[in-house]
Amino acid sequence: MSAESSPKIVIVDESPIRAAILEEGLREAGFTGVVHISEMQSLLAQIFAVDPDVILIDLENPSRDVLEQMFQVSRAVRRPIAMFVDQSDAASIQASVEAGVSAYIVDGLKKERIKPILDLCISRFNAFAKLQDELDRTKSALEDRKVIDRAKGILMKVKGLTEDEAYVLLRSTAMREKKKISEIAQSIITASEMLK
């Protein structure tokens, strides 16, 4: 794809990692004109300076409402932008909202040129969400292990159990009370702190 035919794309995202992942994906797909905006002050002015064909923004960003203004004709908006909005787009809108991203497209850009950008954007956002989710789960698993270790220590000390016995006691209590082992462990820690 020549530079001339590659649409100019602006990514508005306060998460630098996610923006980098998206930018890399777009470049790999041959979209070379990608600009990342992370500063929300004077957002419209920054966008007008780039004069993009496509704007991608994450849905956690309150400045999404600022972009909606670009559909209007007013002094603040020098070149009105229109999203390709017809009922047939409902499916892409649904997929993008679920992935957490929204696309704004300059009027006149052909739909078939937008589709690959939007699809790529959705898949990268979903991939990022999965990564984030895994990271969160790993973090909480680590957290759980720390709590369980502390509770085991308390049980060993107070009840004179071995480490294995302490763990068996935690596990059987959790099963009986239909709770997570980490929850039982946390209540042991809380109780022991109260009894100090």
Next chain:
Amino acid sequence: MSEPLRIGFIPLVDAAALIVAVDKGFAKAEGLDVTLVREVSWSNVRDKLNIGLFDAAHLLAPVAIASSLGLGHIKVPIAAPFNLGLNGNAITVSPALHAAIMGEIEGDRFDAMATAVALARVVANRKKAGAEPLTFGMTFPFSTHNYQLRFWMAAGGVDPDEDVRLVVLPPPYMVDSLASGQVDAFCVGAPWNSVAVDLGIGHILHFVADILVRAVEKVLAVRQNWSEKNPDVLAALVRAAARAAEFIEQPENRAEVARILAQPERIGVDAEVIQRTLVGRLKISPDGTMRESGRYLLVGREGAARPEPVQAAWLYAQMVRWGQTAMSPEALKTAMGVFRPDLYDKALGRSAPTTQASDAIGAFAGPPFNPDDIAGHLAAFTIRHRKA
């Protein structure tokens, strides 16, 4: 029965009826298991309601109409069976703009015509001096804030599209933008005006009730087809919201309501600031000047919760006046059909009120609003959008 519902809201005081309905257990008593989802933008609320990620939403009344008409986005017919609030916004200006307006004003400073004329002089002086045009922040193109600002300044002779800049800003950014001089004024809902005054960077110039006596601000919005498939659930939700609105309006409950709304996962600002707006007694200047109004924010009282199609017609007329859409009798009918007093009456087992105010809007300028002749009504206003 325990009907799970996901309802989106923006952290503003006029989400009170929804928040209180859930947090005081009124929704549960109606057999509803509501999850309130806090959102960061009106675009998100609109889109998530439209595609079914939300069953219902706290929504700007004009967005409900725009969505039903397919303006600005895909067309999804919306039903609004309950008004969450009337009025509730205020116009806050920087200390510099406040001083400039007060320097030019003739007459009462709470008279919207007096301030609008003074603003026109300030704008003319700036133009003569070659200064940048004033910038006004508002929350969304399809918002009461946008229309209230425009209505007010145009009455004084300021063309909102030519003489000043109107820019969209997310409510939580309003205060910072005023402090940094990015905007000279803004129109926003509670609590942000009070936050600016408390920080000493703004003066509340007007409560929007100075501009329009009764303006529908936020509605409880559902997809029209959802309302048809789930009439009982919707009626239960309307009853829960109505009970909450009644609770909120009892003066002895206001402190408790403010505490509920102040929770971090709800609005997340100081309860005292929220209480001011519920009571309608606000500090309007950094020097501590207070102003009281019985019409600051109406949640349910004075029949505020019952949707009146004439209100939808007025909002539609503003969209036409400012060039967001062209006048069409079918579109007007659609817009009026978004507001559903029939669903409200049915849910609450009430009959329609027999008396109607002669002018349901009560604007400070121009002739009384007539929904049967919008073109004629708009012709009375010299400043309006003109096709280039």
